[in-house]
Amino acid sequence: MAAFILDGKKIANDIRAEVASEIRTLTAAGVRPGLAVILVGNNPASEIYVRGKVKTSEELGIYSEKLTPPPTISTEALLKIVADLNRRDEIDGILVQLPLPAQVDSKRVLMAVDPAKDVDGFHPMNVGFLSTQRPGLVPCTPAGIMEILRRSNIPIAGREAVVVGRSDIVGKPTAMLLLNANATVTVCHSKTRDLPAVCRRADILIAAIGRAGMITRDFVKPGATVIDVGMNKVTDAAEFNSLFAGDRKREDIFRTSGSTLIGDLHPQVAEVAGAITPVPGGVGPLTIAMLMANTVKAAKMRRGSRVPELSKA
């Protein structure tokens, strides 16, 4: 039987509606959440992501600012921009879009963001809060993955979870969230021996590698839930054919646009898994929804009890 498709777009829309309602309550109480996004250079993927972040902020009633310093900016100059945003009371969230140009010391810049405004959850203090189960700001994509699992009623406690990829942005924080939710967690990477065998242990498999179609059906235990965090553009016709030959819809997209977006899962995983997230329309929409939720959370946390008690987040 074909895998159940976990509809990330629908889940993200539900979260957006909940966040929009919180924003209305906050704004009525005189607190309009504000988000500043810093985009350096012209990485096409970053430009698309940032456009989505700013657009969604506006749709939900968050005040937003996009800062685009020149691609030649120095670490010191970027630190000054961050320091100014840290000081401004109307800015609740600061997001520095990654990657930064090579001349910039990214770790210093991320460390300079006020942890209370760190809506990406990348500051070492928030990383520490996550690993010690204290309240804080949690990275958006991992938080979104947990929302997909929870809102789809996929049990986590006591289950085997395998995370493929150990990035600071996705793999590591996702592993920590799954561990905090009482899964038995294995983190795999390029040096893992017999990756397919380790992945086959998973009740919940998280693919966050960044290689088109790398997770094939023999990595997947029948009935497992598989979350695809990959976003890979396929432009090569031979590669396309090896993945999608016979898929009319994809063939049409590829023929007209010359490319198609594919995750880390091979299409045949859908024949084995119990449930999968599609690409596009799976994890992607959750990342922005959780950024909005984090901005509201930061606005509330920074003001402590000075805002009305809201439902959650």
Ligand code: GUN
């Ligand atoms: N680049 C790719 N993903 C992300 C993300 O989640 N946040 C930021 N700031 N940059 C990214």
